[in-house]
Structure formats: structure tokens, C-alpha cells
Amino acid sequence: MDKWMKLFLLGAGSYGNVYYAVKFHSSSLSAEVAAVKCSDYHRTNSLELEAKILTTLKGCPNVIQSFESSVSMANGIPTYNLFLEYACGGSLHDLIINSKKGMMKMSELEVGFYAYQLLNGIQHVHKKGWIHCDIKPANILVFDNERGGMHKLKLADFGLSLRVDDGMAYMTGRPLSNRGTLLYAPQESLTCGYHSKAYDIWSIGCTVAEMMTGSRVWNSRGTKEYLEWQIMNKYPVIPSIVSENAKDFLHRNSREDSQG
Numbered sequence: 001m002d003k004w005m006k007l008f009l010l011g012a013g014s015y016g017n018v019y020y021a022v023k024f025h026s027s028s029l030s031a032e033v034a035a036v037k038c039s040d041y042h043r044t045n046s047l048e049l050e051a052k053i054l055t056t057l058k059g060c061p062n063v064i065q066s067f068e069s070s071v072s073m074a075n076g077i078p079t080y081n082l083f084l085e086y087a088c089g090g091s092l093h094d095l096i097i098n099s100k101k102g103m104m105k106m107s108e109l110e111v112g113f114y115a116y117q118l119l120n121g122i123q124h125v126h127k128k129g130w131i132h133c134d135i136k137p138a139n140i141l142v143f144d145n146e147r148g149g150m151h152k153l154k155l156a157d158f159g160l161s162l163r164v165d166d167g168m169a170y171m172t173g174r175p176l177s178n179r180g181t182l183l184y185a186p187q188e189s190l191t192c193g194y195h196s197k198a199y200d201i202w203s204i205g206c207t208v209a210e211m212m213t214g215s216r217v218w219n220s221r222g223t224k225e226y227l228e229w230q231i232m233n234k235y236p237v238i239p240s241i242v243s244e245n246a247k248d249f250l251h252r253n254s255r256e257d258s259q260g
């Protein structure tokens with residue numbers, strides 16, 4: 001019986017699907033749960049890279065942990081499986097939407113606790129020589145209530161991450177060649193394809209502002225070209241409703257020399 005069983009679909013990514021899985025232990029009558037990222041064998045590149053990166057990131061409480069990978073057969077097609085700890089609270093994107101629905105904006109205390117966890121996670125990632133390149137609420141997973149109704153957050157989805165040595169950056173030299181999601185990408189990644197640790201700090205700033213206000217920092221209702229123009233030519237508006245400390249945090253995150 002000690003075998004993983006995929007029970008239901010949690011979602012889909014560009015590489016394949018994510019399932020909720022359980023493994024029953026016949027000897028102890030206990031069960032383990034996991035989220036399994038699966039991909040057809042001919043599309044495994046990004047998942048195998050993610051597995052490799054997660055192996056180097058073990059041990060940080062604010063980075064998703066992987067515990068094994070395997071190849072199984074599904075309808076005669078080999079499938080690559082990456083087993084991750086299961087986030088029972090969904091993503092930070094869900095948490096922001098639910099706070100908005102309940103008309104209960106997150107308190108600054110709560111946002112501060114989450115911001116601390118994101119910075120702790122990214123500091124670990126940067127120390128290990130990686131830039132995440134796609135931090136956004138949908139790529140931050142939510143775990144059980146920690147204290148006072150607040151959650152534990154973990155950085156996830158390292159499929160676009162880049163390896164960079166200390167003080168170095170990855171540069172395409174081409175405009176509009178940023179790696180991650182446009183809404184969370186800094187100006188320099190659009191103007192000349194420059195990706196450094198500051199990329200992730202900017203994305204965390206956008207994420208923290210979104211937690212505070214319930215809205216994204218950019219107006220995303222126009223065309224993609226309009227969004228690109230905004231990012232390259234404007235600074236996000238720092239919300240006036242937040243405390244001076246919070247404003248200071250957001251200003252520091254948007255400085256071009258900010259590092260993890």
C-alpha cells in the first residue's frame with residue numbers, strides 16, 4: 001500500500017498539472033500528503049530544473065520544500081513527478097481576494113509579518129545564488145495559521161529562476177525581454193533585459209503593496225503595451241492610506257540598488 005495516489009487536480013501550469021496526492025503507510029496506519037507537479041516526459045525541462053533548484057534550497061521555512069521526484073507511467077506515457085509539501089491555504093493571491101471579499105483588509109501587522117517571511121525566503125534564495133524572477137501572489141503558497149490567525153508563507157514556482165554569481169546579473173540586452181510576469185517586473189528588466197537580485201525585491205514590493213491595498217500597483221485594464229509603457233516611464237503610486245513606516249518600506253523596495 002505504501003504508494004502515492006493522485007486524488008484530485010489542484011491546478012495547471014505551463015509544464016503540466018499539479019495534483020493532491022496521499023500515501024498510506026500500511027505498517028503505521030498513517031498517511032502523508034503532497035502536491036505533485038507532473039509533466040509529460042517530453043516537457044520536463046522546467047520541472048527538472050525546478051527540482052534541481054529546490055534541492056539546493058532545502059532548510060528555509062519560507063521556501064517550499066520538495067521531498068522526492070520520480071517517473072511513472074500514465075496511459076503508456078512516461079510522466080515526471082515532483083513531490084512538494086502541500087499548501088493547505090492555497091496561494092497568497094487567494095488570500096488577498098478573500099480578504100477583499102470579506103471587506104476585511106489585511107492589517108499592517110499581518111502584512112508586516114508576511115513581508116518579513118517573503119524577505120527571509122528571498123534572502124535564502126539569493127544566498128544560494130539564485131534569482132527567483134517570478135515572485136507574485138500566485139507563486140507564494142499559504143500554510144496553516146501560525147499565530148493569531150496569521151499564516152506561514154513560502155516562496156514557490158522556481159521554473160523561471162536564474163543562477164547568478166554574487167554581484168552579477170543576467171542581461172539579455174534587448175528591450176521587453178523580461179522573464180517573469182509583467183505586472184511584477186521592474187523597469188530595468190523591460191528596458192534592457194537586466195535581471196539581478198533587485199528584480200525579486202521589486203516584485204516583493206509590488207506584492208506587499210497589493211496586500212496593503214487589495215489592488216495591483218499598475219492599472220492592468222489597458223493593453224499590454226500600455227502596461228509596458230507605465231512600468232518603463234512611471235513609478236507606482238505609494239498608497240496614501242498606509243503608515244509612514246509602510247511608505248518607507250515601499251520606497252526602499254523600489255530603489256534601483258535594492259538587494260536581497
Ligand SMILES: Nc1ncnc2c1ncn2[C@@H]1O[C@H](COP(=O)(O)OP(=O)(O)OP(=O)(O)O)[C@@H](O)[C@H]1O
Nearest residue numbers: 010011012013014015018035084085086087091157
Ligand atoms: N505545493 C502546493 N500545494 C498546494 N497547491 C499548489 C502547490 N504547488 C502548486 N499549487 C497550485 O497548483 C496550481 C498551479 O501551480 P503552478 O505554480 O505550478 O503553476 P502556475 O504558476 O499557475 O503556472 P506556471 O508555473 O506555468 O507559471 C496553482 O493553483 C497553485 O496554487
